[in-house]
Amino acid sequence: MAKEEKIHGIVSEFKTPKEIYHAAETFRDAGFKKFEVYTPFPIHGMDEAMGLKATILPWIILACGITGMTIGICLSTWSSSETWLFGIEGGYKMIISGKPDSFEGIYEFIPVIFETTILLSAFGAVFGMIGLNGLPKLYHPLFTHDSFAKVSDDGFFLCVESDDPLYNEAKIKELFEKAGGENVNQITE
Amino acid sequence: MSDTALDPFADNPNKRTALVQGGLNFGQVTEKVCSVIEGKTSKIWWMCLGVSLSLLSVLGISIGYLIWEGVGIWGVNNPVGWGWAIVNFVFxxxxxxxxxxxxxxxxxLRQNWRTGVNRFAEAMTLMAVACAGIFPGVHIGRVWAAYWMFPLPNQMGLWPNFRSPLLWDMFAVSTYATVSLLFWYVGLIPDLATARDRAKSKIAKIAYGICALGWTGANRHWQSYERAYATLAALATPLVLSVHTIVSFDFAVANLPGWHTTIFPPYFVAGAVFSGFxxxxxxxxxxxxxxNLEEIITVRHLENMNKIILATGTMVGYxxxxxxxxxxxxxxxLEVFAFVNRAFGEPFGWAYWIMVTCNVISPQLFWFKKIRTSLVAMFIISIFVNIGMWFERFVITMTLHRDFMPSSWGEYHPTFWDVSIFVGSWxxxxxxxxxxxxxVPMVAIAEVKIVMPEADPHHGEEH
Structure with a gap:
């Protein structure tokens, strides 16, 4: 391409989970923030090794779960009552075996409330995870790397991104060498 | 460490061999699982597909005729208003x-051995729920009015009855199907990325690529991913218990002798797990x-599942x-009569004893290690359990034929179409x-790798 390409970062390949784990520690201790580890499976303790904060996903799931519960409660109590909360006109009062309706009869609505809570929490977990991860995103600069296909098999990669304030090619290459990284490459966007 | 020095079945976990046997490394695990979806399509597969598509067409014809003619083509009538449709649904x-x-x-419960079999079992869940969903869908007679089951008001502003177990069932089963699908798909994402990265043909690359959502295996992604996966597990656990509890409410909430019992929810859940395993x-x-996956799905995996069959089978017997x-x-x-009739009476006493033989007696053989670890024995016993669990639901449903008054007693005879729709669901x-x-990769590749000892970042280090 004729126009100048932006550099994404420098990537290096490691052979084992152990090597990549210690490499991540090396970069964390050197003060790097914008670096990422790519592995075929999650590595135990990697979040600490990279110095990452906890994900906010549980809060998203909680919010979705509360929403689901509220929908379940409103749907079942409102639709079966004559006058709902705050004098709002209800759906259609249905007397079945003389049982109480609306909030007095809420015990029999618990299965429905439970299911809507679970359903929306699950949506929160899955779509929250996909959203937080910025997926679907079918292109990634690293896909242009020759051996990056191994990341879903048995390759372990560490990439230091060019927008890290400490980004310095020579320094990074030196750290890769120290940590035992092979196949050091510069990747463009 | 070699496999021969250690016993894969040792009671002390420290003396056990690894879950993945044969000394496979990460790459070989990928290779083994992916070779199933990448190799040439075998003749056996085409033959099996031919048979199953013929059965599927039997289902299509049966449902078509059912919709055309109505539920009168089944053997259901008063007093047995629930026939094979509910039996097959619960099954x-x-x-x-x-x-x-x-x-x-x-x-x-951190049972690491699950990684070898979970993908397959989850896929089986989805297929079984798809089969189950057919029966309540078609048994209502006027299938074009199936949306009446949804929480929507009719033209008079009347809403469905939220106190009815059948409505609970509709919520439970549809939530269960949705959450199972999401759970299965989330587990699949990293393996779809593996399939994408290995794909040779352009079509496969694009198809797997889109399904994998552009997964890169970045640790920031794994972080949310693992949290989402664990939360889904925590949500699915009460969900699965609630689903079969509510299925049992379809029976237990009815005021009928033989059905109106509080033991139904735990008994149905244990039976469901039993039949599923x-x-x-x-x-x-x-x-x-x-x-050729014997090194990943080892005899130890199968033995563990047989132990669960033994435990749940004993619960069912209890x-x-x-x-x-x-x-x-x-x-x-009347309660006493209903039970005595079930076991010793006309016309279905024999079905009760098929149920007891298959569900209570046959799994007891799993107390013996030889039988638990023998492939032939476990295969035969598992078939027995499947038959027995179908009969359990048949026996429960058929309590209907002896109504409260002897003058309203009746008989139930399944017709050709009862049988064909069940055969077709297979x-x-x-x-x-x-x-x-x-x-689809039938073993969760990424998850199997996590439980291999080499996956520990401190593997081989002295503590």
Whole structure:
């Protein structure tokens, strides 16, 4: 391409989970923030090794779960009552075996409330995870790397991104060498 | 460490061999699992697909005729208003439960052996729930009015009855199907990325690429991913218990002798897990052999599942006995009659004893290690359990033929179409199974790698 390409970062390949784990520690201790580890499976303790904060996903799931519960409660109590909360006109009062309706009869609505809570929490977990991860995103600069296909098999990669304030090619290459990284490459966007 | 020095079945976990046997490394695990979906399509697969598609067409014809002619083509009539449709529905939903138990409950209990079989079991859940969903869908007679089951008001502003177990069932089963699908798909994302990265043809690259959502294996992604997965497991655990509890409410909330008992929810859940594990064994014993996955789905995996079959089978046996005892202890004449008739009376006493033989007696053989670890024995016993669990639901449903008054007693005879729709549902199950085996990695590759000792970042370090 004729126009100048932006550099994404420098990537290096490691052979084992152990090597990549210690490499991540090396970069964390050197003060790097914008670096990422790519592995075929999650590595135990990697979040600490990279110095990452906890994900906010549980809060998203909680919010979705509360929403689901509220929908379940409103749907079942409102639709079966004559006058709902705050004098709002209800759906259609249905007397079945003389049982109480609306909030007095809420015990029999618990299965429905439970299911809507679970359903929306699950949506929160899955779509929250996909959203937080910025997926679907079918292109990634690293896909242009020759051996990056191994990341879903048995390759372990560490990439230091060019927008890290400490980004310095020579320094990074030196750290890769120290940590035992092979196949050091510069990747463009 | 070599496999021979250690015993894969040792009671002390420190003396056990690794879950993955044969000294496979990460790359070889990927290779083994992916070779199933990448190799040439075998003749056996085409033959099996031919058979299952024929069965599927039987289902299509049966449902078509049912919609055309109405539920009168079945053997249901007063007093037996629920026939094979509900039997088959409960049978299929129950089978699905093993998948969720393996993927969710065993995950929360940190049972690492689940990784070898969870993908397959979860896929089986989805197929079984798809089969189950057919029966309530078509048994209503006027299928074009199926949306009446949804929480929508009719033209008079009247809403469905939220106190009805049938409405609970509709919420429970549809939530269960949705959450199972999401759980299965989330587990699949990293393996779809593997399939994408290995794909040779352009079509496969694009198809797997889109399904994998552009997964890169970045640790920031894994962080949310693992949290989402664990939360889904925690959500699916009460969900699976609630689903079969609510299925049992379909019976237990009705004021009928033989049905109106508080033991139904736990008894149904245990039975569901029991039948589901039996189905996993019936399918995995041949499949691991055919696809050469014996080092990943080892005999230890199968043995563990047989232990669960033994435990849940014993619970089911206890429930059969306790039902009888409580019927006698209640002192209600009709309750006692219903149970005595079930076991010894006309016309379905024989079905009760098929149920007891298959569900209570046959799994007891799993007390013997030789039988638990023998492929032939476990395959035969698992088939017995499948038959027995179908009969359990048949026996429960058929309590209807002896109504409150002898003058309203009746008989039930399944017709050709009762049988054909059940046989046809196997066609749907097997077709989906074969498509799954051919196009989706049937073992959770990434998860199997996590439980290998080399995956520990401190592997080989001195502490």
């Amino acid at each position: 299929w939903v129950g089978i699905g439960h093993a998948g969720t138990l393996i993927s969710a409950i065993l995950f929360l 039996a189905m996993v064994i019936s399918l995995l014993v041949p499949i691991r052999k055919i696809f 429930a059969y006995g306790m039902e009888f005892f409580i019927a006698w202890y209640s002192g209600v004449e 066609g749907l199950f097997l077709t989906l199974l074969l498509l799954f085996l051919r196009f």
